[in-house]
Amino acid sequence: xxxxxxxxxxxxKAKKLIDKNDKIVIVTHVSPDGDAIGSSLxxxxxxxELGKQVNVIVPNEFPRFLNWMVDAGEIILGDxxxxxxxxxxxxxxxxxxxxFNDLKRISQLESIVREAHGKKVMIDHHPSPENFCDLTxxxxxxxxxxxxxxxxxxxxxxxxxxxxxxxECIYAGMMTDTGAFTYNxxxxxxxxxxGELLEKGINKDDIHSKxxxxxxxxxxxxxxFILHExxxxxxxxxxxxxxxxxxxxKKFNPQKGDTEGFVNIPLSIENIVFSAxxxxxxxxxxxxxxxxxxxxxxQFAGEIFNGGGHLNASGGEFYGNLEDAIALxxxxxxxxxxxxx
Ligand code: 5GP
Ligand code: MN
Numbered sequence: 001x002x003x004x005x006x007x008x009x010x011x012x013k014a015k016k017l018i019d020k021n022d023k024i025v026i027v028t029h030v031s032p033d034g035d036a037i038g039s040s041l042x043x044x045x046x047x048x049e050l051g052k053q054v055n056v057i058v059p060n061e062f063p064r065f066l067n068w069m070v071d072a073g074e075i076i077l078g079d080x081x082x083x084x085x086x087x088x089x090x091x092x093x094x095x096x097x098x099x100f101n102d103l104k105r106i107s108q109l110e111s112i113v114r115e116a117h118g119k120k121v122m123i124d125h126h127p128s129p130e131n132f133c134d135l136t137x138x139x140x141x142x143x144x145x146x147x148x149x150x151x152x153x154x155x156x157x158x159x160x161x162x163x164x165x166x167x168e169c170i171y172a173g174m175m176t177d178t179g180a181f182t183y184n185x186x187x188x189x190x191x192x193x194x195g196e197l198l199e200k201g202i203n204k205d206d207i208h209s210k211x212x213x214x215x216x217x218x219x220x221x222x223x224x225f226i227l228h229e230x231x232x233x234x235x236x237x238x239x240x241x242x243x244x245x246x247x248x249x250k251k252f253n254p255q256k257g258d259t260e261g262f263v264n265i266p267l268s269i270e271n272i273v274f275s276a277x278x279x280x281x282x283x284x285x286x287x288x289x290x291x292x293x294x295x296x297x298x299q300f301a302g303e304i305f306n307g308g309g310h311l312n313a314s315g316g317e318f319y320g321n322l323e324d325a326i327a328l329x330x331x332x333x334x335x336x337x338x339x340x341x
Contacts (some may be wrong), residue, residue: 038173063257146173
């Protein structure tokens with residue numbers, strides 16, 4: 001049996017909202033990852049099984065290694081179809097906000113969702129949720145939003161409405177937010193849930209393969225390049241830094257999501273506890289941070305780059321050039337030395 005994490009009052013409130021409303025929109029964060037798309041499509045499949053009219057809307061493109069999820073092709077991309085996204089959000093009676101804690105995280109959809117008339121429900125696992133929803137289900141102690149979706153459905157007593165595509169999406173989200181169950185994954189509940197998902201007919205080995213063994217040859221070559229040419233180690237700070245300019249990336253046929261996971265690799269080096277990946281995008285610089293143990297990657301991201309996230313996985317944005325972002329990163333390290341060593 002699963003321990004009860006979500007408050008009973010929240011479950012009852014959410015159940016009523018689902019019963020009463022038919023037009024439902026699910027939104028998730030910009031540059032959606034496996035957990036964002038997995039939790040959103042899982043909830044979509046569940047609500048569709050209930051006979052609801054459901055749309056998943058994301059601010060921008062998601063990595064192609066998630067395309068195999070059933071109905072991934074139905075997801076509305078806010079940057080490609082801004083009018084449809086806006087009209088659909090405005091027409092929704094109920095809006096689920098999944099895998100983000102602050103409306104800033106949905107980029108250009110922020111004001112549309114903020115002003116939308118539909119009731120809003122957040123289901124998320126990032127610390128310090130912004131108070132913009134009618135119902136906030138926030139559990140930073142849970143390693144993925146997809147796990148929360150499983151718990152949410154079960155607690156409503158509707159596990160029978162979890163079909164195989166829904167179970168596949170939940171599994172994929174749980175898997176990607178724990179690095180295939182290599183971090184944040186010591187809770188026995190995770191393996192109980194996986195057992196339940198297997199009973200629904202998922203093939204976990206196949207899902208792992210679809211997500212992790214579908215790299216283009218360009219990505220694998222890019223990985224070789226960044227590790228050989230672009231990784232700097234600051235051993236006195238137990239820190240690694242990888243940087244990538246647009247010019248460098250261009251040589252490797254850039255695709256959405258093709259740098260995902262690179263930031264984790266330097267943590268496999270003995271004595272490295274903090275890893276940063278700073279990459280230039282069209283009009284800005286994006287940063288990803290990972291840490292081992294107690295080093296607060298989210299605090300670093302928040303204080304230095306106005307970002308956030310979890311203790312061991314965080315990110316931020318920098319509006320300036322790549323060199324300035326790198327200089328800011330390097331200059332900040334001495335201030336965190338006491339936490340790094
Ligand atoms: P990633 O490195 O995979 O892009 O991001 C890791 C985690 O950091 C995400 O799951 C998210 O929680 C957080 N994150 C990434 N970028 C940002 C950002 O710009 N702002 C905030 N608040 N969190 C971010
Ligand atoms: Mn997540």
